Amino acid sequence: MLSNSLIELDRAHLVHPVASYRGHERTGVRVMKSATGATVTDATGHQMIDGFAGLWCVNAGYGQESIVEAATRQLRELPYATGYFGLGSEPAIRLAAELAERAPGDLNHVYFTLGGSDAVDSTVRFIHYYQNARGRPQKNQFISIEQGYHGSSTVGAGLTALPAFHAGFDVPLHWQHKIPSHYAYRNPAGSDPQAIIEASLAALRRKVEELGQHRVAAFYVEPIQGSGGVLVPPSGWMKSMRDLCTELDILFVADEVITGFGRTGPLFACSEDDIVPDLMTTAKGLTSGYVPMGAVFMSDHVYDTIADGAGETAVGHGYTYSAHPVSAAVGLEVLRLYETGLLDNGRKAGARLIAGLERLSDHPLVGDVRGRGMLAAIELVVDKQRKTPLPAVANPSRRIFDRAWDNGLIIRAFGNGVLGYAPPLCCTETEIDAIVERTRMTLDQTLEDPDVRAALA
Numbered sequence: 538m539l540s541n542s543l544i545e546l547d548r549a550h551l552v553h554p555v556a557s558y559r560g561h562e563r564t565g566v567r568v569m570k571s572a573t574g575a576t577v578t579d580a581t582g583h584q585m586i587d588g589f590a591g592l593w594c595v596n597a598g599y600g601q602e603s604i605v606e607a608a609t610r611q612l613r614e615l616p617y618a619t620g621y622f623g624l625g626s627e628p629a630i631r632l633a634a635e636l637a638e639r640a641p642g643d644l645n646h647v648y649f650t651l652g653g654s655d656a657v658d659s660t661v662r663f664i665h666y667y668q669n670a671r672g673r674p675q676k677n678q679f680i681s682i683e684q685g686y687h688g689s690s691t692v693g694a695g696l697t698a699l700p701a702f703h704a705g706f707d708v709p710l711h712w713q714h715k716i717p718s719h720y721a722y723r724n725p726a727g728s729d730p731q732a733i734i735e736a737s738l739a740a741l742r743r744k745v746e747e748l749g750q751h752r753v754a755a756f757y758v759e760p761i762q763g764s765g766g767v768l769v770p771p772s773g774w775m776k777s778m779r780d781l782c783t784e785l786d787i788l789f790v791a792d793e794v795i796t797g798f799g800r801t802g803p804l805f806a807c808s809e810d811d812i813v814p815d816l817m818t819t820a821k822g823l824t825s826g827y828v829p830m831g832a833v834f835m836s837d838h839v840y841d842t843i844a845d846g847a848g849e850t851a852v853g854h855g856y857t858y859s860a861h862p863v864s865a866a867v868g869l870e871v872l873r874l875y876e877t878g879l880l881d882n883g884r885k886a887g888a889r890l891i892a893g894l895e896r897l898s899d900h901p902l903v904g905d906v907r908g909r910g911m912l913a914a915i916e917l918v919v920d921k922q923r924k925t926p927l928p929a930v931a932n933p934s935r936r937i938f939d940r941a942w943d944n945g946l947i948i949r950a951f952g953n954g955v956l957g958y959a960p961p962l963c964c965t966e967t968e969i970d971a972i973v974e975r976t977r978m979t980l981d982q983t984l985e986d987p988d989v990r991a992a993l994a
Contacts, residue, residue: 724736
């Protein structure tokens, strides 16, 4: 009765993110009840391995008592402190310092947000202020990458380059521009890494020339494109693009909302790519999803230019919940867990995950396996030579997700037939192996669908 009641209440009142409202009303909600480690349980008692860590975010795994205790202590001592009026709290100050110490290069200044979308929004405001402060107000054009994701706020959705986030919303805005993705599996330049790098460099140069170098303010990129299908650039791609931005006097913004905090192995993917961005956004793994929090990292020169430009005048950007003490206390404890075993375990588990998924390459439906660390994807096709995607009638985002769910596995099933994986870093070898085996089971079942069989024939 309780479960049925919740389903009806949900239908009547709760608006879900990125959902067909009428479709959701028909199918109803699946109510999550409890979780521990990498295992989640729904209201019916069905248990699953969470192969997607909630929404790429529960990096530390569920049920970490020390995180709960850190939040509880802070709730009792000081549940809220504003950052306005020159006020602050110890957890937020310490977290900013700890993050700055670990961030690449001179990313020494941290502005806290509630999550990834408003972190991206904040960078846009900071960049406009920066360019105005240095006497370059005409530098107001922004470039991002096709199939990239930078949030679903009004501004961020325009930097995002996925159709679902544009349709009906009148974005992208006129100052937001795109260049093609590095998407190695389907790149017109072919599969050679250097050819892909050269194609991307040429595309960025062309776009800058088209807009006018004196007008381009910033370039946004994810170290790995997450919601676009876990698209991994060739080694050296990030560094080459960063170097070109430096040459062209364009701010380089690394969006590490997904890749940060051990998802690809190190604390920050940028360190693995051997780059220091001008600004960097994080969220998700920052608190392991236990409470909302995001962060913008600013390099010294960006911060100093804004600070000097403002002088004694306030920089008019702020959020009520920026530097929230409870979120910061959680962030500190999560950081401690990462550095006392979780990062190491995540590296080992990630290597096992990638190796296991690569063993599925012999499956008739598997066209590509890609990933880095605990961030991976399988791209499904019905013709490996032609790389023909699954037919639309196969409805992979619903059908494959449901089938995996029934098999005891949560994954991200994209509409184009890409299956995304981002398990908690705490996964055991047994759990990683189960993710792979349950994926194979799901693929075998999908292979028997009449519409899929017909497409294969």
